[in-house]
Amino acid sequence: MKAVELSKSYDPKEFEDRIYRQWVENGAFHPDPDGCSHFSIVMPPPNVTGILHMGHALNNTLQDIIIRYQRMKGLKTLWVPGTDHAGIATQNVVERQLAKEGLRRQDLGREKFLERTWQVKDRHHEIITSQLKKMGCSCDWDHERFTMDEGLSRAVREAFVTLYERGLIYKGQYLVNYCPKCGTALADDEVEYENMPGKLYDVRYPYADGSGFITVATTRPETMFGDVAVAVNPDDERYRDVVGKELLLPLTDRRIPIIADSFVSMEFGTGMVKITPAHDPNDWECGRRHGLEAINLLNADGTLNGNVPQKYQGMDPVSARKLVVEDLKDAGYLVKETDHAHDVGHCYRCHTIVEPYLSDQWFVSMKGMADKALKALRDGDIVFYPKRWENTYVHWMENIRDWCISRQLWWGHRIPVWYCRKCGKMIVSRTDVTECPDCHSHDLEQDPDVLDTWFSSWLWPFSTLGWPDRTPDLETFFPTSTLVSAYDIIFFWISRMIMASEEFTLKAPFRDIVITGLVRDKQGRKMSKSLGNGIDPIEVIDLYGADAMKFTLCYLAAQGQDVQIDMDSFKMGSRFANKIWNATRFLLMNAEGRTLVDIDAGMLSVMDKWIYTRLARTIETIDRAMAGYRFNDAAQAVYSFFWNDFCDWYVEATKQRLLHGSDEEKDLSISIMIDLLSKSMRLMHPFLSFVTEEIYQRLPGSTGMLISQRYPQVDPAFDFPVEEALVGSLQEAVRIVRAARSQLGIAPEKRFGVVIRPSKDFTGTSLFIGEKELMASFMGASTLTIDVDSSVDVSQAYPSSALGYEVFCFVKEAIDIDAEILKLEGEIRKAEKNLEGTMRKLSNPQFLQNAKSEAVEKEKGKKAEFEEVIAKAKDHIGLLSRLK
């Protein structure tokens, strides 16, 4: 057989792109039509505002691992990729560009602005998909979607109109969170609160009848022009008599009443609150309870409007506050100001201070949907990994508020509502409307607002599969199997997808919800553009390769925990990929000219049996880990199997046979190794996709692509637990001699005699005798004698002990006898202490009664073990003393 040679050093650049192209060209990412059952994932669509960061890399790495694993398990797998139009965020990007040219979006007009935004979308989309490909994501590109493509736009309209028809969408004037910079309403959860220093102002409001004044406390004196009352707690003894009296609002001459409402805290401030319904959510509620008017003070750009005195008009609230405070002070109304830190809402996109703003908006009524979503969890239709996120989910669902879905933006799905300019009729429609059904006028105007981005992404798991049509894809792949997402969008996205799915399809959108941690830098800070501490996945790939990145992330991704990394972290994965490469290179070198033979269990040596058994245990570990989405456990299992078991022990043990054996031995040996290597490639493929594919295709006997091969399963004919344990003893003996050599400072090239003296009941004696040469070579021993009956005189040797046997090294000249005796005495003390603990347990009747029988047996075993250690150590001290 002519073996293919691997290039001398591992260079992922040489093959990663080529392999990816090959996968795509061969349709390897398409669902296997013959797959037994389906397995599907929809990718959380990245925003087209930017490029992918490490969080995306982690997220998509884990999805790719799951998908590749399930695909190799023989399932019909589909991974749907796509991108999100990200309304506010993308519009902001374009507006920033325009600002650099000194333009506003209004200067371009809606149509031109959208054209430009589509260009930005296209550019970022291009980058994002190329990044996903570089990472090796095995998503089905034929299924790629965009939240504003034609099909998804239709789904959005369908959802909107259906909800409207069910009475779950309504329009009205409400107090909403409003970002003056973005010029749009925001949903409650799009507001981020930040603690900021501020002042609490005590302001006098005089009675209208001139009989004195009361004092209110406020952090926002500039909103006083919108005050419609002052409220006190009805149980507040201090103010019982003043309820119902009228006040004169300072700086104006408006009269407002004092009312009683139990939301007012008696402890805070003066116990008197100014009620400004148009500018505070609590006041809004209070105003509604008392039938009070709401006076809006703001323009759409966040400046003060005509409802405030002339001199403040057009100012922004912060500057107006200063001036109002000055004026109050001058007029003698300001009693005092105290420092008062409080949380101020900011826009999650542009970080401007958000104002409560009274405006006409569209809302979705959420309560009923939340109940269904809660039921889905209770019924076990959805399961969170890790489980603790269920609390967060339940808490949010139980406290849900109606969702403001209209945005005063241009980029997004236009609200499918038309108004007749002639008769004023409102038409909600799935299709574009050109004629009023009532008055037949053609003078119609579509609602200028667009929908919240999340109103399209909450449909993602089924809209991407063809909903509202009952497509074959929808029939086959919905509900999807698993969702992988970071915890920061549980509310925005995950919860809402569950609600939408239950509402529109009567099913949960996915069963398993895998919540990943966030990627942080080594200082534990979230990676962000503003901090400049982000790591670019592409830079990692350029430096170390996609496999190195993927494997490292997987290895570090303990379920739900944040991962802290820097550029150097990826060396770990890189070294591992390099190790795989070189091990393969060695085997292929030795495959040159050999004839591969079929392997059956009868041909196996004890080391062969051992490594096959290690493989079986590793497969089990990975299956268990993957079933529970414990990716780090799976990564650890493949790492230690391949590196520690396969390379360090098995390949080393087999080298003699491979390099110096007979032709038959060489043929058999290389055949087994190629088989193991091939299985290892399958085993590792989900975690290191490129390098395993590249290697697999060069292995003799390989057919097709690795990506489409079956995942290894435990083969009972190649599972030898007894031999596995015996080789464990053999390894221990080797370690003892190596350690003795190292600790006694004996040069590597120095060879010496070793005697192993097994105890009578040791089960490994015949194995040791059979593998004498192998052990001697591992130990660097010149001779190895294994002698149960102790006919060899060991009085001149350096003694060590293990469970079941003793090891004697003939290196008398190197021994520091006194130091060794001290060491042995230490060992005895330690063993005696351990023995004491064990004896305490064994003499405790409660332990014998209550503990599991395995625990008792183990304890008995330990007793014998400690006794053996002590006896041998004492014996060895005797031997060493005689050496003096």
Add this chain to the structure above:
RNA sequence: GGAGGAUUAGCUCAGCGGGAGAGCGCCUGCCUUACAAGCAGGAUGUCACAAGUUCAAUCCUUGUAUCCUCCACCA
């Protein structure tokens, strides 16, 4: 004000009822014809603190401390 997470080797983190682990770093010795991105050996831990449950606690319960998230919010 609620909820959750973290606290284990110098660093980053696994483990989570029955004798403390990994990677990196460090020390010692080796370029042993796959790999110096390597091989062999080694050192390092009151498993945050305090009580409790248990025959047995790094692991379960409660409390404390420090750090970090999220949610709610009294002007």
